Amino acid sequence: MPYKKLPRSFYLRPTLTVAKYLLGKLLVRRLGTQTLIGKIVEVEAYLGEKDPASHTYRGKTKRNEVMFKEGGHLYVYFTYGMHFCANVVTEREGIGHAVLLRAIEPIEGIELMRQNRGFTTGDSDKNLTNGPAKLCEALGIARNENGTDLLGNDIFIAAGETISRSRIAESQRIGIRKGAEKKWRFYIKGNNFVSVS
DNA sequence: TAGTTGATCGTCT
């Protein structure tokens, strides 16, 4: 496998820096004998105590304890009674920051992703992974994956395309009320798989 | 094509 797993140090930097550098990287998910890969094209940063929209704004609870782990872990939460969303934990242990993965571009294992999403022939791949809950379903990420170490082999992130500064767009985050004025959403300009809106 | 709403339940107040 030519994929180069990102080192722990990648995740220990400031959250907004990690968020931007995650664009273009490859999210690799091993499911049994299969490998599913998607290129990260859209993310949002959640800055803990500085951020009223963050789950960790009011400190540590049973639900968000994974966000306080050392950078490089996966925080998966359940929401709206039916969906899961995946975050990459950043910064050193004790800091409750994370980056929400909002959209990926399918690269490998597309057939299995379609199967996981319940797609039939005719459904376009465009809607396969262009949303935080969609990508989780496509990659088989759920409650059980909460707390997974991204330096292990089940789920990790590998070097991919380098996205130059001029190709990164920033905007307000999607679907939140508090902290909505912060422009902490980043995506690759013109990519067909961003969730837009 | 834009806007609205139902589904569904864990977590925190």
Next chain:
DNA sequence: GACGATCAACTAA
């Protein structure tokens, strides 16, 4: 007891 870092189906125009 209220409400979400959402999605898909439906309605209206």
